[in-house]
Structures are given as structure tokens and as C-alpha cells.
Amino acid sequence: MTAFAKKRPRYWHLLAMVPVFVAAFLSVIGTGGDSDGLNLVTCAPDEVSNRNFSAQEPFSFNINVVNHVDLLMNAKDGDITISGIPGSASITIIGTRRVQSESVADAQAHLAKLQVSVQDLTTRARVETSQPQCPLGRGYFVDYTVTLPSFFALILNNNGGDVTLDALGGKVSMNNIAGTITLTDISGNAEINLLSGNIVAGIASLPLNGRIDMTVLSGNIDLEIPVNTSAEFFARVFSGSINVSNLALDNEIITATTVSGTLGGGQGEIQLETQVVGDIDVTGI
DSSP: OOGGGGGSOOOGGGGGGHHHHHHHHHHHHHTTTOOSSOOOOOOOSOSSSOOOEEEEEEEEEEEEOSSOOEEEEEOOBSOEEEEEETTOOEEEEEEEEEEEESSHHHHHHHGGGOEEEEEEOSSEEEEEEEOOSOOTTOEEEEEEEEEEETTOEEEEEEEESOEEEESOOSOEEEEEEEEEEEEEEEOSOEEEEEEEEEEEEEESOOOTTOEEEEEEEESOEEEEEOTTOOEEEEEEESSSOEEEESOOEEEEEEOSSEEEEEETTOOEEEEEEEEEEOOEEEEEO
8 A cells, every 4th residue: 555545544434424524515615615614504394395496597707817717616506517718818718607496586585595606805716605505395407618728727626416517727626526527638647525416537647746536436437548648556445346448457465345556656646546346447548
């Protein structure tokens, strides 16, 4: 086992704490990671009986890039696509606010309670979804499509929904509770945490001394990396399989639940883990 692999605690033996983990995760997302503790809310019984009808409204924002270097996005529920554009001088945020309820009129009335705010913070753009803490049976969703300069770093928190990240060259830090996370043509450091779902990732290149760190509580990790990647490699499952193909892994150590070794000169780090159930597949391209 590599030295860096020992840094991460094993969470699978704390399954009884999953509800608490989810509550804490939601609380942190809701405050942009600045929460000092849990602020749990007790909701009344569902007010509406179904979500058969919906209402929606589009939105759009644009920020001219001057000294900006990253995007912080605190979303709630919905699908998100973020694409890096080489040479871009702006951040474009478009999307749709959606409410599902038992009637069109009720859904339309509650659209006002679902808001998107965008702040220009000189060196950072911040996007925030705001919605009722007690949905009372309604569904509140915001779908985002974002383009930004490819060198930007990204900090993304989301409750549920599919997320696609494409052609990003800065560091990616992401937390999602449920959904599929797809990364394509990524060339920066990546730290991905997912509670339930799958990670499908294509890494274009790993920076010198860079790090890829992906954790799924329940779900699979499918990672493609260049065959000339230089990194210390460690993968671990609790219940599942690990498959590494088309990669020269030196000093390989294989156990029933782990695979470790060195890729190339071992200058970076790749750490992958499924903590309850899920497979890990890593392919050299």
C-alpha cells in the first residue's frame, strides 16, 4: 500500500451513519461549505399529493473575465453541464428553473421560491441555487449549462442530478449526492466525491505532481488515463472488483480489495475508492 493511501479513513464500516452524513452533506452544500454545524429543519407532512404538472422559466447570466480564476457553484437538484472554452473571455450561465407539483398553477406560483443568484467576486464567480428547505412534496430543480475559460478551477456542490464536465484544465473539486458524473478531456487535478451513482472519467493529462482522487460510497468508477501517466496508483473496493488494463503498473501489489503500484515515474497520485459496493475499472489510452 502506498503511503498516501493511508490518509483516507474507511467509511464503509460506518453505514449506520449514512443518514447523518447525508444531512451534513446537504447542510454544507446549502451554505457553500461554510457551515459551522448542522441546521436540520423539521418539515410538515407533504402538502401536495403528486408532481404530475410542472412550470419552468429560463435564465441567463454573463460575466466578463478580468481577474477571475475560478467558479464556485452551490447547486441543489438538477442536471449540470460545464464546459471549458480555450481563450474565452467570459463566463456564460444559462439554464432553466423548474417546479413540479399537483397543478400547473401551484407549480407556477412556487417558481418565485426557486431562485438563482450569480455574484462577481473580482477573482471568483459564485453561482447559488436557493429553494425552500421544506418542499412539501413539490420538486424544485435547476438545470445549468455553463461555459467558462478552460484554465478555470471549479468548486461544485450538488444534491442530485447528472453532472458533465468537459475540457477543464484547472483543479476540479466536486461533491454530489446522487447521479452520474461524467468527465471528459480533463487536464487538471480532480477531487470527486459521490454518495450514490457512477463516475465516468476521461483524463487528457495529469499535471506534474498532480492528483486524481475519486470516492463513491455506492457505485462504480470508470477511469481512462493516458498510458504515459506518471503517478503512484492506489484503488480500493469493499464489495466489488478492480480491473486495470493497458497500463504498465510497476511494483504492483494486489489483494482481494486493493490494487497499488507505480505508473511511469510516480510523480503524481491517483487514488480511487468505492466504499460500500461498486467496481473500479481503469484503462490506459
